[in-house]
Amino acid sequence: MTCGRSLLSALLLGIFAAPAFAAAPSYSVKAVNTGGQYDSWRLIDNAGTLYGQAMGRSAYHSGGTTHVLDMPTMHEYPNARVSAISNAGHMATTEMWDSSMLDGPVKAYLTVNGANTHLKPLSDGFGLPTAWANGVNNAGTVVGSSKTDVRVPGGDPYNPRFASHAFAYSDGVTKDLGTLGGVHSGATAINNAGTIVGYAHNTSWRERAFIYQNGRMTDLGAFEGGSSAATDINDSGQIIGQSAHTWDTSVQSAFLYVDGVMTDLGWSAGKSSKAVDINNLGQVIGYGADAKGLQHGFIYQNGQLLQLDAALDPLAGWSIRSTYSINDHGQILADACQLGVCGTVLLSPVPEPERYAMMLAGLGLLGVCARRRKQRKAGA
Numbered sequence: 001m002t003c004g005r006s007l008l009s010a011l012l013l014g015i016f017a018a019p020a021f022a023a024a025p026s027y028s029v030k031a032v033n034t035g036g037q038y039d040s041w042r043l044i045d046n047a048g049t050l051y052g053q054a055m056g057r058s059a060y061h062s063g064g065t066t067h068v069l070d071m072p073t074m075h076e077y078p079n080a081r082v083s084a085i086s087n088a089g090h091m092a093t094t095e096m097w098d099s100s101m102l103d104g105p106v107k108a109y110l111t112v113n114g115a116n117t118h119l120k121p122l123s124d125g126f127g128l129p130t131a132w133a134n135g136v137n138n139a140g141t142v143v144g145s146s147k148t149d150v151r152v153p154g155g156d157p158y159n160p161r162f163a164s165h166a167f168a169y170s171d172g173v174t175k176d177l178g179t180l181g182g183v184h185s186g187a188t189a190i191n192n193a194g195t196i197v198g199y200a201h202n203t204s205w206r207e208r209a210f211i212y213q214n215g216r217m218t219d220l221g222a223f224e225g226g227s228s229a230a231t232d233i234n235d236s237g238q239i240i241g242q243s244a245h246t247w248d249t250s251v252q253s254a255f256l257y258v259d260g261v262m263t264d265l266g267w268s269a270g271k272s273s274k275a276v277d278i279n280n281l282g283q284v285i286g287y288g289a290d291a292k293g294l295q296h297g298f299i300y301q302n303g304q305l306l307q308l309d310a311a312l313d314p315l316a317g318w319s320i321r322s323t324y325s326i327n328d329h330g331q332i333l334a335d336a337c338q339l340g341v342c343g344t345v346l347l348s349p350v351p352e353p354e355r356y357a358m359m360l361a362g363l364g365l366l367g368v369c370a371r372r373r374k375q376r377k378a379g380a
Contacts, residue, residue: 027347034061043325044333051082058082058093084136092133092142108133119169122146135189142169145186189232199229209241240275254286266305285323297323
């Protein structure tokens, strides 16, 4: 067999063997230590930049440096964070400047290219304005939830409560997305097609997952228990969330919703699980409780759910407790413990040993072929 044919065979073997190993991922673990005692990172983008909170302020960490956003400070001890990011550099932040005050104030901002825009809430009256930013797309449209002027039925007439509704902010306008006939709603994510997902009360006061597109909010349905909530959507329109199988909503099961079908991800029956994030490859991360009530992180891909502990080196002693964010390279930001010490970690996918062997064999064969060609030229 010639060198050309041998090299082609090795490369083809590596290519076509890849799907066989895709169902059983393996990850390296790196503790995230960015130098700040009170750093809290909850999002990761495709460049590996981390987003969240530093010293109580909205911040991001890139190139070994933590950058604190220059936001209008309303309180000496703020509680602020970057709560959503886009692939075009947008950051949506939620700024809760006085956590000791009931019902606010909570302000939402959009930051892009260093410029901050305050997102006008749905209501400025009846107490302190409140708006939470939960998602942003590449067009700079921000979605979340905001207090409205709609009174919640019942309660103390001298101390009325007001409903929160899902909103979408674009070009200086905050739009109320309404509900499914009930009182409350909230938008949790938006993709680059402008499709929005979240949760909303129906006429029976049951919380239901919704999709909002073409100006209309549609109920996504639920498992047998009748309640559900959507947490994220990717650019392919795949939606994740959780729903109850029984009327007792204390036990929720993570789901993936595709083409009108809501599929249980398959965590332990009777134990709660939550789908947290989905990337554009369709990989879903989340966490669920075991028989003792302890949380464990998982990844769902290719129709299979895998507890992340099983994808790590068992000798390292890591235990993944929860997951936060996954980028389009499959890197996962998570919370983990090792020898009783817990903190944020970065999980990075690594090739299987078999893939490494095939890659090295191909490179070795390439070197042999190069040497033979050199020898032929020298003897000519």
